[in-house]
Amino acid sequence: MSRYGIESTVKDVLITTSINARKLRKSKKLTQRELSEKSGVAYATVKKFELTGIISYQSLLLIADALSSLDDFTQLFIASNLEDNRHLFEL
Numbered sequence: 001m002s003r004y005g006i007e008s009t010v011k012d013v014l015i016t017t018s019i020n021a022r023k024l025r026k027s028k029k030l031t032q033r034e035l036s037e038k039s040g041v042a043y044a045t046v047k048k049f050e051l052t053g054i055i056s057y058q059s060l061l062l063i064a065d066a067l068s069s070l071d072d073f074t075q076l077f078i079a080s081n082l083e084d085n086r087h088l089f090e091l
Contacts, residue, residue, distance in 0.1 A: 014053025
């Protein structure tokens, strides 16, 4: 949900992701430069990502890994657990 009570837009997700990443980086007391060095992502890319939310998926995963959040991405695009686990309830 976006802040307006309707489904999120791509822009909403980009901005929210960049804000969350910045907060996580700061909570780990890392500068953008330090995150760049730790992740292997160019400093300019880290800075642009935090300002705009725009980043390649590979760079996003490298940053997530550097922030110990890579496992969060394994939950993307999973079909509904109800449908996946329906067979567990069949007799």
